[in-house]
Amino acid sequence: ILNVEQSPQSLHVQEGDSTNFTCSFPSSNFYALHWYRWETAKSPEALFVMTLNGDEKKKGRISATLNTKEGYSYLYIKGSQPEDSATYLCAFPLSSQGGSEKLVFGKGTKLTVNP
Amino acid sequence: NAGVTQTPKFRILKIGQSMTLQCTQDMNHNYMYWYRQDPGMGLKLIYYSVGAGITDKGEVPNGYNVSRSTTEDFPLRLELAAPSQTSVYFCASSPRGLDNSPLHFGNGTRLTVT
Numbered sequence: 329i330l331n332v333e334q335s336p337q338s339l340h341v342q343e344g345d346s347t348n349f350t351c352s353f354p355s356s357n358f359y360a361l362h363w364y365r366w367e368t369a370k371s372p373e374a375l376f377v378m379t380l381n382g383d384e385k386k387k388g389r390i391s392a393t394l395n396t397k398e399g400y401s402y403l404y405i406k407g408s409q410p411e412d413s414a415t416y417l418c419a420f421p422l423s424s425q426g427g428s429e430k431l432v433f434g435k436g437t438k439l440t441v442n443p
Numbered sequence: 444n445a446g447v448t449q450t451p452k453f454r455i456l457k458i459g460q461s462m463t464l465q466c467t468q469d470m471n472h473n474y475m476y477w478y479r480q481d482p483g484m485g486l487k488l489i490y491y492s493v494g495a496g497i498t499d500k501g502e503v504p505n506g507y508n509v510s511r512s513t514t515e516d517f518p519l520r521l522e523l524a525a526p527s528q529t530s531v532y533f534c535a536s537s538p539r540g541l542d543n544s545p546l547h548f549g550n551g552t553r554l555t556v557t
Contacts, residue, residue: 359542371533372486374545417485421541429474429493430501431541435485 334434348404349437351418355399362419408441449549456524456556464519466534474537475517479530524556
């Protein structure tokens, strides 16, 4: 059974704080690592698909790094704003037919940014 | 483009009733998925399809059926609704394998079985 672990489960920060959280995944048979942002009462929205060891991606104040050898990815938010409040999911593709057909999701890190 | 469209948005079913959750996408994506969101458990994959005419089970397929007769549509059928199927259901699609493409999600269907 594949496990994708995220920590912490939840996080409360003040507006303006920078924060980061972790996704751990199996380091063998690596295809890619996905990050999604999921606001309450909305649907998940893709942030990044990361494929290369040492990869770093950035979208505004959000960035992510990837270490495929040790099986972890960090998501960073610089200068958190209340609108960053959401659950951040990571996901790992699984293959059973020669391609990466399906994603296994972690349980997410719920971020609350207090004004 | 409308993206991934799910209907209905909300539904209440009695135990033993059946219904179909509709999902359609207008992006010509080959891959389509049904997930359910359970509190504290995150997203669990019910069924998926890599193209028209092809479907496969995910982690939690029991109590559900799917079909994929066209590229655009991927309906999810509940035959005998049970309280354990109370959940929020998300349909998603991707143009190709997930090693370089993200999922595009619909807005969800909130189902209550009483």
